[in-house]
Amino acid sequence: MRALCWYGKGDVRVETVPDPKIQDPRDAIIKITTSGICGSDLHLLDGYIPTMEKGDVLGHEPMGEVVEVGREVRNLKKGDRVVVPFTISCGSCFFCRKSLYSCCDNSNPNAKIAKQLMGHSPAGLFGYSHMLGGFPGGQAEYLRVPFADVGPLKIDSDLPDDKVIFLSDIFPTGYMAAENAQIEAGDTVAVWGCGPVGQMTIKSAWMFKAARVIAIDCVEERLELARKEGRAETINFEKEDVYERLQALTAERGPDRCIDAVGCEAHAAGTLGNVMDKVASQVKVTPDKSHVLNQTIISCRKGGTISVPGAYGGFPDNIPFGAFMNKGLTMKTGQTHMQRYMKPLLQKIESGEIDPSFVITHRVPLEEAPEAYRKFRDKKDGCIKVVLKF
Template sequence: MKALCWHGVEDLRCERVPDPEIVNPRDAIVRVTSTAICGSDLHLYDGMVPSMMKGDILGHEFMGVVEEVGRDVRNLRPGDRVLVPFAIACGNCWYCHHDLWSLCDNSNPNAAALEALNGYSTSGLFGYSHLYGGYAGGQAEYVRVPFADVGPLKLENDLPDEKVLFLTDIFPTGYMAAEQCGIRPGDTVAVWGCGPVGQFAIVSAYLLGAGRVIAIDRFAERLDMAREVGNADVVDYARDTDDVVETLKQMTGGRGPDHAIDAVDMESHGHGVMSRIDRGKQFLKLQLDRADALRQAVQACGKGGTVSIPGVYAGFIDKFPMGQAFAKGLTLRMGQTHVHRYLRPLLERIERGDVDPSRIITHRVPLERGPEMYRTFRDKQDGCVKVVLKPELRAV
């Protein structure tokens, strides 16, 4: 089969690799009909996540058709069309029983390595390094899905892939980010980053009752999408202001937004002294994360508010304004998304027409063009906001 394989920093290749096989009675083999490049994948592309090995297959946003099931998978059969959550969960541990699917105790075969890094292991992830299990990802023609009796959601409708694909990650991620804020009717929510997760955080904030959303970014196409699709007020931090925090205060009568969402993560951009320090330390390998957006979110958020962090962070944060967070009585909430929890409720929202996730797609290309699209997505070229890869398409 064809698959996108990692061979080093900025070195991805579409290669022929062996087809996956059933190795456990709870496995399924899924033929991928649509897959996507996630902002988190760019951390692998940029070499920010350790334990990658040459030949690793990338991708954790995918859906498709069941081709084969193990003998213990009784909820699926060949021919079923399924969505597959990016986090792999066993369904039997304490965390799965408490709806904390991405914290599963049993799905990461390399748990000891992650425990050595973070003190605890979380769930295994598709296509996301050997720290998270070394599972082959879904940017391929076929994928082995472990615990297939728990994770995949069988689709009973004829909605096109593009309307439902993002239920595998970024729609639930944006929704959980907004839900973690505890939004009250009429609240103002500020969202840093208008990439795919930021776009869904904006939409979700309104679904949960926000009266106003303010979106912060520096790319015109993303700000336009936030304004036109998400109905957000927008701030271009590179052109509109030298001080995002002060601008947000002015836009909210001095109070600051009621809640703040950092949908940027560990490779954020900014200007000023702290941004230059972050870049210098990252270049010298003295730190992993650049945290401009997170610092601004804490500084801007109004008293008694919540800072929600769906963006991925990997290490220690330098110059974190903990004193401000304490003084203002902020709540910080974060973590990998518990996709299993949100699949059915958000699918119902799509079926009712409350939201059309396909509106964020800007590029649809064959799988073979994946390596070039990683660069296009990473470098914000050609108005790129979201890339969908179609394994069944042939490159021209």
Template sequence: MKALCWHGKKDVRYDTVPDPRIEDPRDAIVKVTSCAICGSDLHLYDGFMMGMESGDILGHEFMGEVVEVGAADHRLKVGDRVVVPFTICCGECEQCRRGNFSVCERSNRNKALADKTFGHSTAGLFGYTHLTGGYAGGQAEYVRVPYADVAPVKITSGLSDDQVLFLGDILPTGWQAAVQCDIQPTDTVAIWGAGPVGQFAIRSAVLLGAKQVIAIDRVPERLGMAQAGGATTINCEDESVIERLNELTGGKGPEKCIDAVGMEAHATQSLDSLYDRAKQAIMLETDRPHVLREMIYVCRPAGTLSVPGVYGGLIDKLPFGALMNKGLTLRTGQTHVNRWTADLLRRIEEGQIDPTFVVTHVAALEDGPEMYKTFRDKKDGCIKVVLKP
């Protein structure tokens, strides 16, 4: 089959690879009909994540048709149409029983490596690093899905791929980011990053009843999309984020802050950003936490910081004293996708949200290497890429 494979920094290739096969009775094989490039994939493309190996199949946002089912999987059948969450979960361990699917205790087949790195292993993820199991991803013609009797979301209505594809990651990620804020009707929610996750966080905060939603970015197309979703916007290249947030909140700061940027924050006029880039260059820091620092500084005392943006390793100069003394609550984590999918699918079916708004580019899988560059460089107004094998 054909797949998009990682071969090093900024080196993604359209390769011929072996077809997946059933390896466990609970497996299923899915023929991919749609997949997407995620902002998290860019961390791999840019070479900032540990644990990648040449030839790894990329991609963790995908859906398709079940073409083979293991003997112990009595939930799926051949012909079922499914969206596959990026978090692989067993459904049986203590964390899964609590709904903490992104920290499943069984699905990371490289658990010993993750234990050494993080202290305790988290769940296996599709198309990501070997710290999360090294599972083949969904930017491919076919995918092996472990524990397929648990996570895949069956689509039985006539909804299009583009309407449901993002149930596997960015829609529940934006939703969880907002839910973690415990939004009240009097709250201002400030969201750094108006990429795909930020866009869904904006719409989630609006649906959850925030008084005011503010989006911070520097790309005009993203800011325009955020405004269309109900947000007041701040262009961080043209305005002082701190001054504008104080103006918009009567000098008190936003009650709730969401970091939808993660480890590759850009701040062209910021001294701390120059510091981060210098430390990254000599491998003394892995992540650029400009957004985290700014959120801690501007958030209203006793407020909440929610971090769906991915971080991979070590950060420096985090103002923890401000975090502690202001009494801020920090909530983070990969998304517990299956905690939210039933509710979000219902909202799509009822027309409360149409996820297709975020798609700006559709291309063939073979065009994936070029689309990685387009997405990374934000060329041609690119916000979200969907690929069709």
């Protein structure tokens, strides 16, 4: 089969690799019809996530048609149309029983590696390093899905792929980010990052009865989408001081809830952090960039909440923890507990409450994926969200 493979920083290629096979009675094989390129895939492209190996198949936002199931998979059959969540969860461990699916104890065969970095291992993820399982991803013609009796969501309606594909990651991720922010009716919510997850977070904030949503980015196409589709007020951080503007917009109190939908590749305008990043790159160190995380802590009102759906892979530096503690802030984070959200969010799509396809700007075949990665990373050609079509 053809698949998009990682070969090092800035180097992804479409190559022929072996077809996946059933390896466990709870496996399924999916023929991919649509697969997204995620902002967190760019962290792999740019070398921020450790334990990648040359030839690794990328992608964690897939959907398609079931072509084979293991003997213990009784909820799916050949021909079923499914969305596959990016997390892999067993459904029966201590954490899965608590609906903390992204903390699954049994789905990461390389848990020892993750424990060395994190203390404990989260769930395995598709296409996202050997530390998180080394599972081949879904930017490929076929995908092996472990624990297929727990993960994939069957789509029984005739909704097109573009409307449901983002149940694989970014819609549940944005929704959980808003939920983690503990939004109360009447709150002002600030969202850093107007990429695909940020756009879903903005939409979700309104579902939790926010009174105002303020979106922060520097890419005009993303800011315009946040204004048009998300009904958000916007701040361009390259043109305005974010903290000062947020204070002015909130009568000096600060936003009630602040959400970091950027993660470890945050950019900052004219700050000491940028100087430190340049020094670090010269000595071949790639620390997570904490610009956005720092701004959320400094900007959030006292007693407020910070939610972090943005992906971090290691050790952000220079976090103002004194401000975090003294302001009495709460922070909630985590990879998305996908199986908790997929079915109820599908109902929101089916009812017409939301059409997540509004973020798609580019639809391309798999063979054009390397160029699409570069456009997405470099924010060229108005690229906000890419889906690969098979």
